[in-house]
Amino acid sequence: MDSFLKRKAETGASTSKKPKLENCPHGVKCYRKNPHHFREFQHPHLLDLLQMETIKIPDNYPQDKSVYLEQLEVLGPLVKDKPLAKPSTSQATQSECARPGTMLEKLQKAAPYNLFFTTIPKSPDTSKQANSVTFTDLLCPSLGQLKCSLQINFMIDIGWLMEQYKARNLEKKPLTILYGSDEFPQMEQYMDKFLPQVTYHFVKMKDPFGCHHSKIGVYVYEDNSLRVVVSSANLYYEDWNHYNQGLWVSPLCRPLADPSEKSGESPTGFKSAFLSYLKHYNLPILKTWIDCVKNADFSDIKVFLVTSVPGKHYPETAGSHVHHVGHLLSKHCSLPAKTGPDSEGPLSWGIMAQASSIGSLGKAPADWLRSTLLRSLAGHKQTQLVSNSNATLSVIFPSVDNVMNGYFGPESGGCLPYSKQTNEKQKWLQTYLHQWKADKLNRSRAMPHIKTYCRVSPCLSKLAWFLVTSANISKSAWGGNLQKDRATYIRSYEAGVMFLPKFFDEEYFEIASTLSNKNKKLFPFLYDLPLTEYKSSDYPWCN
Template sequence: MDSYLKRKPKKNEDNLSPKKSKKEVCPHGVRCYRRNPHHFKEYDHPHFDLLIGKGDSVNIPDHFPQSKDVYIDQLKILNSLTHNTQSEKQGIQPSSSGTVLSNDSQLQSSSSNVVDRVRLSSKNKTTTFIMENKKNVSKPDDSKTMAQKIKENEPYCLFFSKIPDEPLTCNQQNSITFKDLLCPSLGELKCSLQINFMIDIAWLIEQYIAQGVGKKPLTIIYGDDWPDMEKYIQMMLPNVTSHFMKMKDPFGIHHSKIGIYVYTDHSVRVVVSTANLYFEDWNHYNQGLWVSPKCPVLPDSCKETDGVGVTAFKTNFLLYLKSYNLPILKDWIEYVKRADFSAVRTMFVYSAPGKSYMANTSSHLQRVGDLLSRHVTLPVKTTPESEGPLSWGIIAQASSIGSLGKTPGEWLRKFFLGSLSSHKQNSFTENSNATLNVIYPTVENVLKSFYGPSGGGCLPYSKNTNEKQKWLQDYLHQWKADETHRSRIMPHIKTYCRVSPCLSKLAWFLLTSANLSKSAWGGNIQRDKSVYVRSYEAGVLFLPKFFDEEFFNIKENSDNSNLFPIMYDLPLVPYQSSDYPWCN
């Protein structure tokens, strides 16, 4: 149960008995921020039932934690779902700001506040909700602009999500919120594209509004089909263009998490993330995101192949966008074509559904292995005591695990580890002898998190799958991130890396949406050197070579002043015999 549900009930809130409902009660209680009609069809909200049942004009209680605008919008949705016909007869119409107002009670203004009246019927009673919407400007997260944060976090520009319930995360140099990505200091926004799995459009628009760009053209491509979302967009958001990505493979998902931001000077910025676009993902879970430099527009005379840069990020990013074959992406492909990505130092990695061959590298399995074999140099073992490639261990940290087979040699070691253990002296080798450790939260990790069992909501590992691969226990390690104050926050971030035996250096680092599964990375390599991929995934690979470094340093006492940000603690803590991975 969420920690906020464990608090002592307040008078006139939880101690009153709400009317009975066949629907499941919303687990967020009065903290619910959702403004999607489907959510209100599926869940009951007793705090509204109590207020409506009084039948009198009442104020929204001051101790309700969300802003009163949220409750206004929620009441409007309830009104449209349950009393649409009656509402029309009563003359309830949306105001220009989207707030439901009764025709006989228009906005009453004063220098200090605006009073919004919302009429809602409950059985035979009509209740008017009077909500004071005070003109208080939200305080910024801190005094620094996002442009300043990017400058401070160069050259890697790898950021983590701020978690309000752990204030120490909010003070970290590389912690940001989604709203930071829309900060005016980054440029005057012209339009943006969000490619993601789950999108709560009301929450997303709220972030845009908070930065003064709520009416800018926004395109979304999403993979989780929420009923009534398209209807909501059509009714309320004329500036939003959307496309639901229906997957042909029933076991595949549209899981990529990418943002493209185009500014009025036609420059482009790309963000590759692990976070879905809804409240919990950005406030309750550990996330990671890479923010690109601002890529200026090229002269009209330039070709698509210009501005590719040393990592060919642009080339591979275009291949990814084109793999959708969607008309809705035509303009965005043109924006990317016309941008100069020369300043980008990361490699773009993606998976796209279908058969993948080394020629097009549209699978994580092939793409990562190919890049590592071409660009990563590890110490050569010259004596029995010297450090060699096999002394550098591989760490896979994910928020979910797929069906990996009956034995570790079926896929995990034969193909997955074969890819990740590649380097210049030793390209892709099946059944690698390299050390592999997997970080995934235990039941105890989740139960001790800030949000208790609900903290495991971002960890959809199937119990049935786990029971079929008990051998995986030998590879599993607990979630522990004391150094970054994130142990009690569950990880939705996905990272893969190779670490030195002294635990102070990385040979490479991958941030991606891809969990530890065949669907995301690609299945077994076939005789024709192809692999089958089920899902869309996207990530960025950091290679020291392109940052003019031999290795990435992750310890303060290293010689290099550039410290690469890693979220979890080293050394790792292996599972004990009594530990069990969190499963849903």
């Protein structure tokens, strides 16, 4: 960031007057595309390519040619001495040719679920998927003429983020950010000096084991309508290009003719839940955003907003994933009744938990995993919430082999901060673990930073419910062990959305084509079924 600040202070100077940077130690093997990296290290081979009238990547370069072209797109505007040359037609990136339609068209095709996954440049087939998006897609003018936006997140690289807005000529629009990580040094000094349109607040956690982990975007348009995006992705390059992420994009929430806090509510109570979440921060910079939400009509939203906020929470109050998910499932989730020895019954529907990190869960499954988390996930209308349910629970988490076979080898596991020390204390978890595998969508070699929870039919073609969230499998995110008064303690901020078939006029969500559902819209499902269990020799990836 130091070199970034120096570059900005010397705007208008030629590159020859800038401080000389060290050469990148990876040379032509470098795959990084984060602007922060290019401000810290020199890449002579890329500078040479920029001098060409027409870019032609040498055949002996070790990376895929699309990697160098994408690096040049990032580096070109930073150099500024020479405009970026056009790649030869044969080397144009597939993503440029294979992303038809506007974001509004994508959203219309994705309705009613509005669930998207990130594009993975290393897997060109993902660019062709109807519900695969980039961050700049969220800024597409087809969604509305942006007036201002709010980004609530954990890690934010402000340089990368502003380049996304600049790509849509929106870099001067007012932007408010709440963030919880100081991973990018001197970011606040940079914003103070060069970004007067940005209002920011660093969310400092009182609990050293908690973090501001929610990932929410609010986009307000010139007509005062808005959209909400709930995501699993941080706001920096790798999260949007190297890892599998999930995001839900709301329908357009139009301004109310007679606005009030209670009008324009959705059938799922999304508006009141979002207002409660925003108010919990108790921050003056959010007052305008709270008013924007109050003034908007959320009646078309069909998902539930599920949040966790730091503090002690009880079953009937919002603020913990454990309580809220359990309450929703016990009220709205229907499973087939057990009518005979050969009938399915609720216990034949398996629960799957897929995350990018796992916390300290105790010495045995009954300590928290089954007594608290599964108590919540196993809820349905035909039963009370029961500790240590007999329901089947499968955990999907990348193994060492999954990561080593990833696009970037061991660096593919950068989004999987599971502690080896913690894993050694809970070896019992091995019997629950399953490989990361998403061959059907050509996403197996991109590691999952997305977090999803669901309940799947014995035939593996239906879902009883689905949750995409920022919450990993941890007490900090979901809630600690239930106390005598049924209260739970939350350390972190988290946010996700819960899909329940009832609110989409469905009995169940269909995730695989069958003869009986060939005309139905399939719910977008990311990983492969049936799951692949860990072998005894497998080991979960640990950082």
